[in-house]
Amino acid sequence: MRDSKGQPFMPEHDPDPATPSGYAGKPCPPVLMILFNRPHLAEQVFERVRQARPARLYLAVDGARDSRPTDAELTARCRELATKVDWPCELKTRFSEVNQGCGRGPSNAITWFFSQEEAGIILEDDCLPEPSFFPFCAEMLASYADDARVMHINGNNFAPAGARAIYGGDSFGFGRYAQAWGWASWARAWQHFDYDVKGVHDEPASTFATAGVEKVRHEAHRDRVVSTIKHHHHDVWDYQWQFAVMKQRGLCISTAVNQISNLGFGDDATHTTDSSSFVARARTAALSFPLVYPAKVEESPAINRLYADHMLGEVGRYRKKAFKRWLRNLFGIKKAAK
Numbered sequence: 329m330r331d332s333k334g335q336p337f338m339p340e341h342d343p344d345p346a347t348p349s350g351y352a353g354k355p356c357p358p359v360l361m362i363l364f365n366r367p368h369l370a371e372q373v374f375e376r377v378r379q380a381r382p383a384r385l386y387l388a389v390d391g392a393r394d395s396r397p398t399d400a401e402l403t404a405r406c407r408e409l410a411t412k413v414d415w416p417c418e419l420k421t422r423f424s425e426v427n428q429g430c431g432r433g434p435s436n437a438i439t440w441f442f443s444q445e446e447a448g449i450i451l452e453d454d455c456l457p458e459p460s461f462f463p464f465c466a467e468m469l470a471s472y473a474d475d476a477r478v479m480h481i482n483g484n485n486f487a488p489a490g491a492r493a494i495y496g497g498d499s500f501g502f503g504r505y506a507q508a509w510g511w512a513s514w515a516r517a518w519q520h521f522d523y524d525v526k527g528v529h530d531e532p533a534s535t536f537a538t539a540g541v542e543k544v545r546h547e548a549h550r551d552r553v554v555s556t557i558k559h560h561h562h563d564v565w566d567y568q569w570q571f572a573v574m575k576q577r578g579l580c581i582s583t584a585v586n587q588i589s590n591l592g593f594g595d596d597a598t599h600t601t602d603s604s605s606f607v608a609r610a611r612t613a614a615l616s617f618p619l620v621y622p623a624k625v626e627e628s629p630a631i632n633r634l635y636a637d638h639m640l641g642e643v644g645r646y647r648k649k650a651f652k653r654w655l656r657n658l659f660g661i662k663k664a665a666k
Contacts, residue, residue: 354466356382357512358448360441362434364390365398367405369591370453374409377451380462381415384445388437391424399427406453420444435523435565442515447473454592455510457483458612461587465512467619468500468581477625478502479517479578480569483510483588486638487610494630495584499619502579503631504538505639508566510588520572525557528571536574540629541636548640582631585613 359382363370377385389406392399413419422440424433438450447469451457461483472478484507488494495501536549556567573580589612622628 354463356380356449356462357466357469358382358384358386358441358445359462360386360388360437360448360450361409361453362388362437362450363403363406363409363453364430364433365392365396365402365406366453366592367402367409370406370409372591373451373453373456374412376457376459378412378415379459382417382449382462384418384420385413386420386422386437386441386444386448388422388433388440389424390429390433391427393427429562431560431562431565432523435521435568438518438565439521442513442518445515447512447514449510449512450508451510452508452592454590455483456589456591456612457510458585458587458589458614460615460617461510463617464500464583464587464615464619469512469514472581472625473514475625476516477577477579478581479513479520479573479576480506480580481512482507482580482582483512484590484610485582485584485586486634487586487612488634491584494628494634496622497620498584498622499615500581500583501622501628501631502626503582503635504574504578504580504627505632505635506566506570506573506578506580507635507639508569509590517573517576517578520576521569522572523565523568525568525571528557529554531571531575535571538632538636539627540632541640545636545640549636552640579625579627582635583615585615586610587612587615 359377359380361370361373361377387407387410389403392403407421407423410419410421422437427433428436434452441448441450449462449465465481468481482503482505485491531550531554533543533547533550536546536553537543538546553567553571556564557571572578589610
């Protein structure tokens with residue numbers, strides 16, 4: 329793996345075997361933290377990053393909203409994390425003076441990050457990583473650096489029961505769904521990101537086709553992406569990234585054990601408001617090294633189904649919708665406007 333100047337990536341400190349960065353002798357890759365107004369969560373994520381001791385850390389904090397008087401103090405507290413870097417580290421900050429929102433803000437920060445790094449880890453303020461996530465990403469980013477088929481490394485895997493049956497004893501596998509709750513990628517992949525997703529409305533459902541997942545859910549995924557981007561364009565960036573990965577027929581690495589716990593479910597969240605959700609604060613587990621690699625770099629139908637079940641829902645509901653749509657088309661019945 330090489331840095332933004334084309335030089336081999338090497339740590340600026342000797343890995344300490346007692347810290348996460350010492351797993352299997354793998355230095356922590358560059359890390360981007362994307363923050364806003366939840367310092368109580370950001371501090372927990374920062375502590376995990378501090379333990380991993382990346383040689384380069386990027387802190388992006390969005391600006392306060394004029395309509396929320398408390399934002400000024402909260403964003404200031406997030407900025408103060410820059411003063412708590414107490415290990416050998418090149419620190420770069422991007423503190424916005426205006427509020428960009430939870431669409432443009434994160435996507436601009438990621439573009440800033442990948443304009444200076446060839447590869448790295450991205451953590452938002454509510455995505456608490458398992459310590460072994462850092463060396464796992466280090467190995468994956470190095471192992472698949474030159475494989476354009478692989479575009480994304482998932483940290484969250486929905487903590488499935490019976491993971492051995494899904495992953496077959498491997499440490500990770502490949503699917504087609506990009507999850508943004510703690511992830512890693514390469515600048516070569518992010519170059520395909522388009523915030524405005526030109527042409528998405530004309531994209532066929534076949535773009536969203538994945539092995540092992542029913543056609544009705546391919547159509548549902550397309551409809552969800554198009555609808556979300558149409559109605560919530562200012563609030564999202566991960567849907568655009570999912571589309572970019574699907575459009576390129578990219579593969580996403582998924583770990584056999586959950587590596588990210590989302591702390592952000594609750595009333596102060598923008599999207600993850602249901603604190604009773606089974607994925608809220610999901611348990612994590614450490615990966616064992618050396619990693620067991622899959623025999624082939626190809627998408628797994630079982631991993632695709634796992635992600636589709638949680639991201640898109642059960643197939644039955646979409647079959648009912650498809651049947652109702654077929655009946656309306658057959659009899660020329662227009663769907664009532666809401």
